[in-house]
Amino acid sequence: MSMLRLDGVTVRFGERAVLDAVDLDVAEHETVCVLGPSGSGKSTLLRVVAGLQRPDAGRVFLAGEDQGGVPVHKRGVGLMFQDHQLFPQRDVAGNVGFGLRMRRAGRAETERRVAALLDLVGLPNAQRRAVAALSGGEQQRVALARALAPEPRLLMLDEPLGQLDRGLRERLVAELRELFRRLGTTVLAVTHDQGEAFALADRVVVMRDGRIAQSGTPLEVWQRPASEFVARFLGFDNIVEATVSGERADTVWGRVPVPAGTPGGVCRVLVRPAGVRLGAVGEGVPCGVVSRTFRGDHVAVRLRPDAGPELEAVCRLGEAPEPAARVGVRFDAAEVVVLR
Numbered sequence: 001m002s003m004l005r006l007d008g009v010t011v012r013f014g015e016r017a018v019l020d021a022v023d024l025d026v027a028e029h030e031t032v033c034v035l036g037p038s039g040s041g042k043s044t045l046l047r048v049v050a051g052l053q054r055p056d057a058g059r060v061f062l063a064g065e066d067q068g069g070v071p072v073h074k075r076g077v078g079l080m081f082q083d084h085q086l087f088p089q090r091d092v093a094g095n096v097g098f099g100l101r102m103r104r105a106g107r108a109e110t111e112r113r114v115a116a117l118l119d120l121v122g123l124p125n126a127q128r129r130a131v132a133a134l135s136g137g138e139q140q141r142v143a144l145a146r147a148l149a150p151e152p153r154l155l156m157l158d159e160p161l162g163q164l165d166r167g168l169r170e171r172l173v174a175e176l177r178e179l180f181r182r183l184g185t186t187v188l189a190v191t192h193d194q195g196e197a198f199a200l201a202d203r204v205v206v207m208r209d210g211r212i213a214q215s216g217t218p219l220e221v222w223q224r225p226a227s228e229f230v231a232r233f234l235g236f237d238n239i240v241e242a243t244v245s246g247e248r249a250d251t252v253w254g255r256v257p258v259p260a261g262t263p264g265g266v267c268r269v270l271v272r273p274a275g276v277r278l279g280a281v282g283e284g285v286p287c288g289v290v291s292r293t294f295r296g297d298h299v300a301v302r303l304r305p306d307a308g309p310e311l312e313a314v315c316r317l318g319e320a321p322e323p324a325a326r327v328g329v330r331f332d333a334a335e336v337v338v339l340r
């Protein structure tokens, strides 16, 4: 069953459609991450679902019920925004228990729930701490506990880990995923950070100018970006025009193998960096090595072919050629994607 359904939702500011007839389903217990560049409409999407922004057209359903005219506080959704807006004058317990008191939960009940939630987010016994004295990561956890406290049927996160440094972010993403799985929470998150989206989501939705450019599991979107826009947004830049005939494509880089069944004619092809194989000069496309960048478990190598755009390759540590060296490049069919 769909926990959330958007049906042709459009929001205009003046002439411009910031959301343009968006259809989206989020199943119960599913975590969907909406990803896209700045200004693509991600926050507006959350605001419409929360009831903070009225759509100019289309409808929002929560658990099958049309939310037209339903005010924010009656929608049963939890919100955690970018700047997490904790109440600075209240302590941690005052923040986490806020929504429970709004629902007139008794004092003992509130205390019990607050303690359980703080355990859950990894801040046991933090009730009396002042929020101003917490680190960014701790504040984020308090904001999460506060959003979860009223047991929302849908939890919405806007750039949930935006402010945090990378190490903490990676740890929290893993913890959040496990937490949502354990609680069975349905989550709609928006982020401009693809790493975060891919790590957190069961399904990724990529937006462009108020429309959905692609929707799929992280693996599907990563392996088969649907368009040049999505491919470039994911950081893939080895893209070139190609003329396909049979299982080969002619490009300015020379011949690139394409999957059997690819329709003939002119298109764009992407070669993922893992499919750019380096060999000796004279084998394949001659290229000069422009630079190499250490990336932890591999080295990214930039190559300049004699013609056409630069190429990125990945090499194992210790196997990357020196800058200014000459190499020959071959393309691996398994890493070639034909873009529509």
Ligand SMILES: Nc1ncnc2c1ncn2[C@@H]1O[C@H](COP(=O)(O)OP(=O)(O)OP(=O)(O)O)[C@@H](O)[C@H]1O
Pocket (backbone or CB within 6 Å): 013, 018, 036, 037, 038, 039, 040, 041, 042, 043, 044, 045, 192
């Ligand atoms: N109240 C408003 N009035 C006019 N324009 C608005 C309003 N709210 C948002 N916009 C515009 O709508 C577009 C989409 O905004 P939105 O905040 O949804 O994008 P976003 O994808 O969340 O971007 P970011 O990643 O930067 O937060 C932007 O161009 C923004 O300037």
